[in-house]
Amino acid sequence: MHPIVARDQLSPNVTRLVVEAPRIAEIRRPGQFVIVRLGEGAERIPLTIADADPAAGTISLIIQSVGASTMDLVALQPGDAIRDVAGPLGRPTDLIDQGRAVCVGGGVGTAVVYPIAEELHRRGVSVTSVIGGRSREWVILEDELRTAGEVVVCTDDGSYGRHGFVTEALRDLCDAGPIDEVFAVGPVPMMRAVAELTRPYGIRTTASLNAIMVDGTGMCGGCRVSIDGQSRYACVDGPEFDAHAVDFASLADRLTTYRSFEQEALARHEACLIPALADRLGDPPPTTGPVAGSAAR
Amino acid sequence: MTEERPPTDEDRPALTQKERMAIDRVAMPEQDAAIRAVNFREVNLGLTRQIAMLEAERCLQCPKPYCIGGCPVSVNIPRFLKLLREGDLPAAADSLLDDNALPCVTGRVCPQESQCEGVCLRAKKGNAVAIGHLERFVADWAQAHPDELIHLKPKPTGRTIAIVGSGPAGLTAAGELVKLGHAVTIFEAFHAAGGVLVYGIPEFRLPKDIVQAEVDRLVADGVRIEPNSIIGKTYTLPELRTRFDAVFLAVGAGLPVFMDVPGENLKGVYSANEYLTRVNLMGAWNPGSETPVLHGQRVAVVGGGNVAMDSVRTARRLGADEAMIVYRRGRDELPARAEEVHHAEQEGIRFDLQVAPVEVLGDEKGWVRALRCIRMEPGEPDASGRARPVPIPGSEFEIPCEMVVVAIGTRSNPLLTATAPDLRVSDRGYIEIDETGMTSIDGVFAGGDIVRGAATVILAMGDGKRAAAAIDRYLGGEAPAAADVTVEAASEPA
Ligand SMILES: Cc1cc2nc3c(=O)[nH]c(=O)nc-3n(C[C@H](O)[C@H](O)[C@H](O)COP(=O)(O)OP(=O)(O)OC[C@H]3O[C@@H](n4cnc5c(N)ncnc54)[C@H](O)[C@@H]3O)c2cc1C
Ligand SMILES: Cc1cc2nc3c(=O)[nH]c(=O)nc-3n(C[C@H](O)[C@H](O)[C@H](O)COP(=O)(O)OP(=O)(O)OC[C@H]3O[C@@H](n4cnc5c(N)ncnc54)[C@H](O)[C@@H]3O)c2cc1C
Ligand code: SF4
Ligand code: SF4
Ligand code: FES
Numbered sequence: 001m002h003p004i005v006a007r008d009q010l011s012p013n014v015t016r017l018v019v020e021a022p023r024i025a026e027i028r029r030p031g032q033f034v035i036v037r038l039g040e041g042a043e044r045i046p047l048t049i050a051d052a053d054p055a056a057g058t059i060s061l062i063i064q065s066v067g068a069s070t071m072d073l074v075a076l077q078p079g080d081a082i083r084d085v086a087g088p089l090g091r092p093t094d095l096i097d098q099g100r101a102v103c104v105g106g107g108v109g110t111a112v113v114y115p116i117a118e119e120l121h122r123r124g125v126s127v128t129s130v131i132g133g134r135s136r137e138w139v140i141l142e143d144e145l146r147t148a149g150e151v152v153v154c155t156d157d158g159s160y161g162r163h164g165f166v167t168e169a170l171r172d173l174c175d176a177g178p179i180d181e182v183f184a185v186g187p188v189p190m191m192r193a194v195a196e197l198t199r200p201y202g203i204r205t206t207a208s209l210n211a212i213m214v215d216g217t218g219m220c221g222g223c224r225v226s227i228d229g230q231s232r233y234a235c236v237d238g239p240e241f242d243a244h245a246v247d248f249a250s251l252a253d254r255l256t257t258y259r260s261f262e263q264e265a266l267a268r269h270e271a272c273l274i275p276a277l278a279d280r281l282g283d284p285p286p287t288t289g290p291v292a293g294s295a296a297r
Numbered sequence: 298m299t300e301e302r303p304p305t306d307e308d309r310p311a312l313t314q315k316e317r318m319a320i321d322r323v324a325m326p327e328q329d330a331a332i333r334a335v336n337f338r339e340v341n342l343g344l345t346r347q348i349a350m351l352e353a354e355r356c357l358q359c360p361k362p363y364c365i366g367g368c369p370v371s372v373n374i375p376r377f378l379k380l381l382r383e384g385d386l387p388a389a390a391d392s393l394l395d396d397n398a399l400p401c402v403t404g405r406v407c408p409q410e411s412q413c414e415g416v417c418l419r420a421k422k423g424n425a426v427a428i429g430h431l432e433r434f435v436a437d438w439a440q441a442h443p444d445e446l447i448h449l450k451p452k453p454t455g456r457t458i459a460i461v462g463s464g465p466a467g468l469t470a471a472g473e474l475v476k477l478g479h480a481v482t483i484f485e486a487f488h489a490a491g492g493v494l495v496y497g498i499p500e501f502r503l504p505k506d507i508v509q510a511e512v513d514r515l516v517a518d519g520v521r522i523e524p525n526s527i528i529g530k531t532y533t534l535p536e537l538r539t540r541f542d543a544v545f546l547a548v549g550a551g552l553p554v555f556m557d558v559p560g561e562n563l564k565g566v567y568s569a570n571e572y573l574t575r576v577n578l579m580g581a582w583n584p585g586s587e588t589p590v591l592h593g594q595r596v597a598v599v600g601g602g603n604v605a606m607d608s609v610r611t612a613r614r615l616g617a618d619e620a621m622i623v624y625r626r627g628r629d630e631l632p633a634r635a636e637e638v639h640h641a642e643q644e645g646i647r648f649d650l651q652v653a654p655v656e657v658l659g660d661e662k663g664w665v666r667a668l669r670c671i672r673m674e675p676g677e678p679d680a681s682g683r684a685r686p687v688p689i690p691g692s693e694f695e696i697p698c699e700m701v702v703v704a705i706g707t708r709s710n711p712l713l714t715a716t717a718p719d720l721r722v723s724d725r726g727y728i729e730i731d732e733t734g735m736t737s738i739d740g741v742f743a744g745g746d747i748v749r750g751a752a753t754v755i756l757a758m759g760d761g762k763r764a765a766a767a768i769d770r771y772l773g774g775e776a777p778a779a780a781d782v783t784v785e786a787a788s789e790p791a
Contacts, residue, residue, distance in 0.1 A: 023531060037488055041580060043587040044488075069587060084488040086525035214579070217486050217527055218710050219551040220571035226562055231555065236712060250562055253663040257564045261589035 001081040002036075005058055010140040011133065014064050014108055015074040016050070021085045022057030024049065030115040031093030031208070031240055034059070035216045036073070037084035043069045046213045046235075049088060050111045051118075059085075062111030062140070067262050068269040089216040090239050093206070097123050099180035102173055103145075104166050104194055105131045106186020110141050112208050113185050114148075121148035125180075128152065130169045132186075136160035167193045174201050181206065184243060188252040195243035207243035209234045209251060212258070226250045312354055322424035323352040330643040334613050337500045337582045340640055341405070341433075346386075349434040353382035356426045359418050364428060367416035370759045372396040374413060374428055381435055390439035391447050393432065398469040398762070401440055401507050402494060403755050404433025406603075408634045412755070440510050451478035456772045459484060459541040461528045461713065464492020465754045466547035466745030468511065469761030470768075471520045477769050480519070482541070484526040489578060492549055494754070496578040497570070499607050501614065502637075505577070527712065534717035534741070543740045543768045546728060547761065548713055550746040554706045556599065560657030561703075565591060565665030569600070569608045569704035576611050593700030595619040597668045599654055600704030601626065606637040608702045609646050620646050621696065625653040625673050625686045651686065655693065657701055667695040707751050725750070734764040735771070742768055 006018040024034060033048045051060035065071045076082070093116050101120050103113040110131045121127050127149035133139040136159045145151045152169045153161030162169055167190070173179065174197070182205040184194035191207040198205045211223035211234035223234040226247035232238065326342040327333070333340050344352065356378040364374045373396055380389035393400050407429055409415070414425035439446060456479045460467045463485040471481045489495055491508045516522060528534060528548070537544050553568035555561050572590070575581045579588035596612035598605050601624035613620040622641070624631060627650055631638055642648075649670070656669040672692035675684030709726035721729045721737035727750055728743040730736055736743050744760025746752055 027531075041587065044579070084525050086486070086488070086527060087530065089527070089530060214571055214574055215487065217530075217551075217712055219553070220574055221553040221555065221568040222571040224555075224562060231562065250663075254562065254564060256663075257591070258589040265587065265589075 001083060002085045003081045004076050004078050005056075007076065007078055010062065011138045013066075014062060014111075014138075014140050017061045017063065017073070017076060018053075018058050019061060019082060019085065020057055021059050021087075022054075024085065024087050025052040025057050025059050026054045028052050028059065028088040029092035030095070030119045032088035032090050033216075033239065034061070034085050034087030035089060035213065036061070036082050036086075038069070038072050038076075039083045042072070042083075044084075044214060044216075045069050045073065046089075046210075046216060048112045048115075048208075050114055062108060062114075064108035068265040071266075071269060086216065089235060091237070093119070093183075093240055095119060095123065096125055096181055098125060100126045100128075100178065101181045101183065102170060102179055103127060103129045104170055104182060104184040104186070104190075105129065105141075106166055106190040107133065107138070108140070109184075109186030109190070109208070110145075113183055114141050114144055116183050117145055117148040128173060130154065130166045130173070132156070132166040132190075165193070166190065167197050170194060171197060174198065174203065179203050182243075183208075183240075188248055188255065191243060191246075192248035192252075195246065195248070199244055205243040206240050207246060208239045209241060209246065210239070210255075211235075211251065212255060225254075314357060317355055317357060318419075318422075320351065320355050322355065323348055323427050323430065325427070325430050327640075330640075330645075333501065334610075334644040335616075337614055339504050340501050341430075343437060344430055344434045346434075346438075349431055350382050350384060352427050353378045353431055355419065356382075357418060363416040363418060364413045364426070367413045369412065369753075369755045370397055370762060372400075372413070372432070374426075377435060378426070378428075378431060381431060386435065386438050387442070387445045389435050390442075390445075393435050394439060394446070397432075397755075397758070398472045399465060399511055399754075399758060400432050400436035401511065402465065402503060403758070404429050404431075404436050405503050406498060406634070406753075407755050408753065410635045437507075440507065443514070449476060451476060453480065454478040454772070456480065456542045457482070457540075458543045458545065458768060459537045460545045460547060461534075461537070462486075462492060462547040462549055462745070462747075463490035463512070463522065464547060464549050464745060464757060465494060466549075466757035466761040466764075467492065467545070468515060469758040470545050470547065470744070470765045471515055471761075472518070473762055473765030474768065475515070475518045475520050477765070479769070479772070480521075482521040482523060484528055484532070484537075485522060485524050486527040487578065488524050490522050490524065492547075496574045497604065497607070499573065499577055499611055500582065501610070502607065529713040529716045534713060534720065534738075538738065538741060542772055543742065545761075545764050545768060546713070546736070546741065546743040546747060547745045547757070548710065548747045549757075550707045550709050550727070550751050552708045552710045553703070554708055555703055556654055556705060558654055558656050560659055560665075563657055563659040563665050564663050565593065565700045566657055567591075567700070567702050569598075569604045569702055570707070572608055572702050573604075573611065576615070582611070582615065590615070591700055592616050593698065595621070595696075595698040596700040596702065597621045597623050597649075597654075597696050597698040598702045598704055599623045599668075600706075601631040601633060602704065602706075603633045603637060605702075605704035606633045606641050608704050610637075610641055610644060612700070612702065613644055613646060617700075619698070621649055621698070622646060623649045623652050623654060623668065623670060623696065625651065626683070627651055627675075630683065649696065653686065653688065654701075658695065665699055665701055667697045668701055669693060669695050707746075709747055709750075733767045733770075734760070735767065740771065742771075 050062040103117040105113040129145040132154040185208040214220040216235040218236040228245040377392040409429040417425035460483045553570045575590040580586045581590035596617040598609040658667040660666045673686035676687035679685040742764045745757035
């Protein structure tokens, strides 16, 4: 069991959980992730290790609630516990030691670039982070990233920082001077756009791929992605790859494999939340209605 | 138990050999094929005590029992069959468990027809003794009556052993080593113990409760299990080697092999490992599960071994009208257990034999729509002596389907070996061992599929047993004499 020691809400749908996992806290490196399983019967969910405190024996997970399993996770409160935390998985980021790097984070992808930016900064690399969100309230980790260098914030609606997409800000940076490496983590269309943008500049670009995973150790092949026409496993060969070699169209397509199941799971989940909520408020749960219907699919 | 006390040798005259020869081999009662093809309950229902005792009478108690030689762990078959037919189940169980740590598993999954039963004297004239079914019967009885078995309480030796992997090899070694008084910790990558027994072999063939009961028994005997511990990631092998007096590597050969044909990344193509893990370990066979799995109306499974049979029968149970085996050789060459092929046929599985896939075809939305295949014919014999299948030019055709499951084999996973540079592996990535089971690293032993390549449960268990003995010798060779053990509960006849 891995108790939650702290929880805070970073944006309307992004939550940070600080979780006890002493061994992982001690040895994890930037770019690595864990697979968590909330309880008996729950799904195995890959999540990046956003931060770690070896002295306290804790790791931070920054979770965007997108479906049933992530909603269950972010509903945890300090004192609750996650049953299984396996890791650290994946190859650590291959980091440069000098020069200039730009870390581009879209949405919850910002949580993935944060440990990379931090480590690059520690090594003496000059780091600029470009992070984005729909509007001001969706921007996460701005203060944390400022400790690692300059931060450019972009919002789609212009409510904060620069108006527009992260790629526009990145283009200006590419034009302004030499960049040794770009790290891009976010929604697939964003990573693809970054890759297309940096390609003509010949800037080494790394993307972290969020393929669907089961075991995270190379035994299922479900996370296979196409890199330079070759099948590679995101969990053991990645999750980071040369963005210029990634077949993003295939990745985006494979991510839709379980869409109809996910929508049903979400609907079931929401139906289940109603009696659970009523329970908490002290009202008797409804005896008829969506509960029975939601149990069977 | 309300069963009547069965007759024993004392009550009844022994049968003559001729009378024994006249008894027909028992047929395992099964769920009806039409009913079981849509549920995940175990297909074989098990024998009653009476019928099991009758079947045991068929054994001729050969002075030279060939059957023992056919068993990779040399189970003393005539001994436990004699005790069984005498109705002394506690003694039969103790005898069996002495030779085989997981008889409830092997009784169900061993390829008996090519091992113990294949060489049984009675196979020469008709039908072999149903050793597998009887092994299963005695083992299930033992699991249901733990208090009637002998429990040894060994003196702790103070020695510590790390076992990596909780499949049959790891579990067997753990059982043997705690019996000797050593402190054993199993490190398992997954959240649950059992290896292929829990993630691969489906519920309808090997109920998970049975595996869990075996794991629980080991834990009760003092084995520690650390789930979610990936050696090579959470800890390295050199770390384990310094923390423990000895290490046993039993990580299996878990990496899936794909066909390497175009279209393999389309949605609807699974490795058997992924498909079976989602369904078994993650419980996706249960409609309420949080882990999704695709349900196809037409599912093509590529391969002809146990893994392929398990996949195709799983697809059938998940609602496929057409669940098909696509295999490049003929029926007689299917490597699966005979019983699985037979059960699959009964359940309406279609066999497309002497056929090999050349491409997976997709629709405009990226989903599988067909498997393009080519017909094969037997060619020159290959290294294994079997005819190498060769494609018949121009014979390509399409098998329409929404799902393809690839079950053409597995290989070694480099996760652990990559972080242990001193560990000698073959060019195919399998760990090399000496005649004692020790690897190139002093005090580190290995066995099971990671040494042999994908093999069988019983071979992995045999390796676990041998490695445990070798580890004990390595740690000082003071295997406790009988005086060092105390009997906790003596056996009493049922
Ligand atoms: C190496 C790796 C690191 C990750 N790190 C983080 C992280 O730090 N924080 C975080 O919030 N998320 C992270 N993810 C994504 C996270 O695992 C998924 O969001 C989660 O599995 C969705 O589960 P769900 O049941 O809540 O949603 P579902 O109902 O399964 O899916 C809801 C939506 O999410 C998409 N989705 C499903 N599975 C994945 C997946 N594995 N990756 C991306 N999208 C998916 C679906 O297509 C769907 O649109 C990471 C994924 C990987 C592979
Ligand atoms: C679907 C299927 C059906 C089969 N049917 C039969 C059958 O009917 N009869 C038969 O005799 N054989 C059958 N087999 C083969 C048989 O199951 C295997 O030969 C046997 O399980 C091998 O045992 P093992 O202990 O070597 O490894 P495994 O059972 O593979 O167990 C290895 C364990 O190690 C864990 N592990 C791997 N790497 C690490 C790591 N780095 N750190 C920690 N843990 C790790 C794995 O998660 C796993 O739990 C079947 C196999 C499959 C896949
Ligand atoms: S372990 Fe397997 S081969 Fe040996 S006796 Fe039992 S069923 Fe036969
Ligand atoms: S070979 Fe067959 S008949 Fe002979 S002892 Fe073995 S099981 Fe009995
Ligand atoms: S998650 Fe199974 S191989 Fe990567």
